[in-house]
Amino acid sequence: MERSQVHQAQPANHSGPDAALTQQAQARPLFFKKPSGPGRRYHDIYHLELKQIPDVFPVLAAAHRTLIAKSRESLTTRSLHSELVYNYSGSKHISESLKRCGISDTTSYILVARFGATADEMTTLKALIKGVEIGLEELEARANQAQIQKHYKISAQEMGISSLSDAITCRIAARDAL
Numbered sequence: 001m002e003r004s005q006v007h008q009a010q011p012a013n014h015s016g017p018d019a020a021l022t023q024q025a026q027a028r029p030l031f032f033k034k035p036s037g038p039g040r041r042y043h044d045i046y047h048l049e050l051k052q053i054p055d056v057f058p059v060l061a062a063a064h065r066t067l068i069a070k071s072r073e074s075l076t077t078r079s080l081h082s083e084l085v086y087n088y089s090g091s092k093h094i095s096e097s098l099k100r101c102g103i104s105d106t107t108s109y110i111l112v113a114r115f116g117a118t119a120d121e122m123t124t125l126k127a128l129i130k131g132v133e134i135g136l137e138e139l140e141a142r143a144n145q146a147q148i149q150k151h152y153k154i155s156a157q158e159m160g161i162s163s164l165s166d167a168i169t170c171r172i173a174a175r176d177a178l
Contacts, residue, residue: 048085050109052101052151054143055165056136059111061172062088067115080115090152090171100151109134109142 053059065087069075077083077094089097103110112129114121126133134142145164148154154167162170 047103048088048101048111049103049107050111050139050142051144052088052148053111054140054145054148054168055163056139057165058168058172059084059088061169063115065172065175087172087175090168090175 048059062084066075066080066083069083069087070080075083077086082094082098085102086094086097089101091097091100110129110131112125114125117125143164148164148168149159152168152171154164158167
């Protein structure tokens with residue numbers, strides 16, 4: 001399975017202590033251009049600036065870290081959704097993370113999702129955003145590569161042997177070890 005198709009995979013049905021965690025991981029991200037309406041700032045969903053996202057895989061890595069932190073009752077931020085933005089950002093400062101990777105009033109392309117959302121909740125979410133939904137294949141074109149490389153301190157030498165998505169994912173995965 002290609003990485004770009006990972007977001008469509010459904011986890012197997014599990015029972016036991018990890019069942020709730022598995023169910024929460026089933027949320028699918030939505031990508032919008034020209035978002036408006038109250039959903040832009042809805043507190044129970046996460047929002048990420050698409051210019052910071054070259055591929056969905058690093059977002060899934062950040063979501064995984066978020067769910068692990070929740071299962072260990074060790075969230076750094078106050079909510080599951082702000083924790084995802086924090087984990088994606090690469091910064092150890094919460095306010096800096098939200099500033100760099102969160103959305104602002106001038107944001108024109110966003111990723112939104114909700115952990116553990118039902119199909120009805122995702123439909124409601126689409127109605128709240130009032131934007132034009134775009135496909136996953138547009139992520140790379142929307143990403144600001146120079147800004148991402150600067151933000152994550154990715155050198156030209158590293159880009160010669162790796163992809164931007166892989167470099168970000170590596171930083172997300174190794175964040176606590178560095």
